[in-house]
């Protein structure tokens with residue numbers, strides 16, 4: 001493991017802020033699914049419209065998963081949530097264990 005000891009704490013905190021915002025985006029898109037489908041049903045959307053909404057949601061999900069996958073750990077500079085092909089949205093870096101709520 002390559003640890004860069006010259007990385008400033010401020011950089012780590014700024015990097016973690018980015019990691020946290022990507023995580024919020026991811027959970028936000030996942031959680032918005034059920035209420036948005038309920039609203040669409042309430043508005044008596046046709047199955048065609050429902051299909052479109054579902055397609056848009058899947059697309060959005062792909063984008064936010066992609067964004068959460070590529071976000072780098074500010075300490076070890078490896079992908080924060082990804083170890084090889086495995087995407088793990090856990091609360092610490094899957095490489096160096098830097099917690100998402102780390103504070104100096």
Ligand SMILES: [Zn+2]
Nearest residue numbers: 073076093096
């Ligand atoms: Zn790390």
